[in-house]
Amino acid sequence: MATLLYRLGRASFRHRKLVIALWLAVLAAVIAAMSLFGGVGKLNDDFSIPGSESQQALDTMGREFPGTAGTSAQLVFTAPAGQKVTDPRYAAVIDQTLAGAAKAPQVVKVTAPAKAGTVSADRRVAVAQVSYSVVKDDLDSTSLDKLDATAAPARAAGLDVDLGGAALGGGGAQPGAQDLIGVGVAVIVLAITFGSLLAAGMPLLTALVGVVAGVAGVLSLTGVAAISSTALTLALMIGLAVGIDYALFILTRHRSQLAQGDEPEHAAGLATGTAGGAVVFAGLTVIIAMAGLSVVGIPFLTVMGLAAALAVFAAVAVALTLLPAILGFAGRRLAPKPGSRADLREQAVVAGPKNGKAVNAGEKWVRLATAKPWLTVLAVLAALGALAWPAKSLTLALPDNGSAPAHTSQRAAYDTIDKAFGPGFNGPLIVLADTSGAANPQQAAGTIAKDLGALPAVAAVAPPSLNDASNYAIVQVVPKSAPDSKATQDLVTTIRDKEAAIAKETGASIRVTGKTAVSIDVSAQLSSALVPFGAVVVGLSLLLLLVVFRSIVVPVKAALGFLLSIAATFGAAVTVFQNGHSQSLVGADGATPIASFLPVVVMAVLFGLAMDYEVFLVSRIHETYHHTRSPLNAIHTGARHSARVVTAAALIMISVFAAFVHSESMILKQIAFALALGVLIDAFIVRMTLVPAVLALTRHAAWWLPGWLAKRLPDLDIEGDRLTHNPQPAGPATAPAEAHR
Structure with a gap:
């Protein structure tokens, strides 16, 4: 493998203009594909497991209860201390807000607090439920802002109004200014390592090319695959990090060879054949490990792994081809200047320790450890x-x-609901009952609600709601515990274990779903x-x-x-x-x-x-x-x-x-x-x-x-032993003017 990589490095060095032209063509192609078939706007942050009980029930709900197919939001109204949301002046502005919310874009239904039973015992907090016609990822960018704007009358009257709910949930995040912080630190580390801004800039340049190719490639697939913003950012993080590192390994070996008097072309080939072999192995291990996430059987995790693997593949390809080509344009200018700190460091490493003393800090540390x-x-x-x-x-x-961060509206809404109603109200369970086999669907649904309400871990059960055909019913169950607690997980298991007894008693079958149940199923499988x-x-x-x-x-x-x-x-x-x-x-x-x-x-x-x-x-x-x-x-x-x-x-x-x-x-x-x-x-x-x-x-x-x-x-000769001890012929000498471009 070392010999093959050596030849690849020398060929890229020698035909540098062609290599750079090919990479520019690749970048143009993936960017065009991204523009035509994908883009950031098509990212999907839905974390679910197709085929799981909770997801199957959600799919059924989408068919049988069209109003529940989309995402939902909450308007949380809080009265000033010592006052109540039921006071006439506050009740009036809440009704005005809800009337405006019903006309907000993509909203299909608004459930008032009194009807939903979401007015706190002290009458200081009220929560209105807002249902959308689409899932969270299909919401228009301004829909939530316009919903929040409908609360202006309530806020003007002195109420605190926070916007929360599933529509604002999700943990995805798109790349931002934090990318530049990492790059800035990398510049400092590379400049200190090489003692040369020219050398420090090369790993950054090649890494950015790899990142653009990898990320644009991922974004070009958003039109045909559900790719989350977390997957995109993970691909960016890993692609940038390994892209800089892989170029760093090869460039370090190249400069070392130049310091020892090697011709630039041979040095580039040798660096690609030796350090490049380790890059191939390291990149392959990351690619296999990331692609191996597909064995878990969860689609969003499979996509996340493949996106990162694509970014790493791009980083390896750039390091093995584009970097040697750029080294060709730099020629001997990358060699440490005679007498410089970098040159003295290289000579000291080659010469070895004097009087048994370590040459550098790395060797000192290892001597101490051993x-x-x-x-x-x-x-x-x-x-x-x-x-x-x-x-x-x-x-x-x-x-x-x-x-969510403490300053956000959804976190304020979450905390207010937790304090006013209890932790379970932030993560209710949805029990979908198939009543088609029951003699009296309405009675069967009522019995199911009564049985579930008797469970010790249940705080409240809403009256069941049947669809138009009366063959399915929805029962909302509010746990006493928080959505992410072990007690809520145990409650889901308890309800599922009662399926046989409920079927025997009522003739109806049940399945547990809702955002909390989906999260529990995802966590259990992982x-x-x-x-x-x-x-x-x-x-x-x-x-x-x-x-x-x-x-x-x-x-x-x-x-x-x-x-x-x-x-x-x-x-x-x-x-x-x-x-x-x-x-x-x-x-x-x-x-x-x-x-x-x-x-x-x-x-x-x-x-x-x-x-x-x-x-x-x-x-x-x-x-x-x-x-x-x-x-x-x-x-x-x-x-x-x-x-x-x-x-x-x-x-x-x-x-x-x-x-x-x-x-x-x-x-x-x-x-x-x-x-x-x-x-x-x-x-x-x-x-x-x-x-x-x-x-x-x-x-x-x-x-x-x-x-x-x-x-x-x-x-495999990863270390390039055959190259270093049986050097390849240098080939035709490169013209001085060409070598120093």
Whole structure:
């Protein structure tokens, strides 16, 4: 593979004008496709599981109760302290507001508080229900604003009016200014790493090309697939982070070769053949892991994984072709200037330590970690174990309006309803009864409502509503507990378990649905898929690293390190979001469950990134050991060559992910926090501390492989050993003027 990539790098260098023209054509094509077939306006933030009980019931409700097919909103009226919404002057302006709301765009029905039974016991709060003709993603951009404007008379009269409900829910968020923050930090890290603005700009340029290609490709599919704004932003985050990192790895090797006197074309080919091999492996692991989300069987998660995989594929393709082409235009200008800090650093790395002292900070750190490896291993295990401990109480749910930022209208509405009516009123359950088999449908529906109302965990049950054909009835059940609580999950299970008894008593069958039930079903399926998916990811890492490093210890150590990183990341997420500690650091307001799909998404992404750092760090160690057979010296030498670039890559990843932590989307906030912290833990604590200590403990055994297995495994030569020790002919010399363009 190294030889093939070497030739690809040299060909891209030599035919740089053609390569750049082809990439410009690709960008033009995907942007045109996005404009013609997709776009941001067609994003869909519906998180559901087709085929689940709750979704099947929703589909039936859409057919049998047309008024319930669309989304809904709430107008929450609050009277000043000591006064009541039922006072004549307030009642009049509420009626005026509701009359205006009924005429608002796309509204099909407005249910007054008195009819809905949503006036608080102290008469200070009243909630009106507003039903729309379309689902949330089909609402016009101005519909909610115009609904909110109808409350002007009520606000002028002194009432507080908050707009809430499912129409304002959802955790999606589109890219914004936070993207630029991550890019800004990346510029600083790259400038410090290379000591050259020209060199620092190249990874950013190529990464942006990859991001545009990947994101435009994703957006071009919104016309034929349900793609959420969270999927788009995840693709942007990952595409930008890996795009910069992959270019960084190749460019670092290219400059190192130039510093040693290589011709630019040969240096570009060698960098693509060596570091490019690790890029291919790292990118492939991320792509496989993200595409592997499709095995969970949830469409929105499948789309999310494939969107991220497409962005990573674009990043790999750009790094292997466009970057060598751009290197061709830079020529020798990328070589560190003689006597500069970058040049002295490169020469010191090549020369090795003097008087047994470490050359750079990376080597110093690894020498410290390997001085007493047992102590290092125990310290890391204790620290990560303590961080991971809270993960045992991990609770999954889809974030709702209760996790929205405190300054938003939907959060104010949610909190007001919680305080005035109880937590369950923010997440009522809908029981759909099929009464076609009942002798008396009306009586059967009434019996079902009475039986459900007798359950200890139920706060209230609304009178049943039958459709025109009287073959279906809707019963709204209000739990005593919050929508995302364990008690509400148990209530859903209890109601479903009563189906047989209700059918025997009334002749009607029931199904539980509604937004809360859909969230519970999504969380349950994702929870059940977490262990199998984790087994697939860990098994894949074992297999891939076995082939790459031809060792038993290295893959096992890498897989266990990955599990430690994941456990510690989940524990920290539970501590901050679920338990509510140090929330000011992430801009959260109040404790909230972990987003249902965060564990599998974070596992998939961190798996690829963990293998990324594993390959770049351990490949240098393996290469040195292969030629010196000195385990400890190989560890120190590998750190001397690769610790700086791994550090820079990790810092860029962390900055890109961390820039999204203060997003107003709770889903995106949690994913960004977990990825930023996960990279921090995996890169610096696991890969650059634990891994060298374990290799120091196992010494020669770390590179042992049974002979029978060695004969059967392919030799991929990821490190480019054949290239560096059997260099390819440089080919026809490049003209000086051309080489320095």
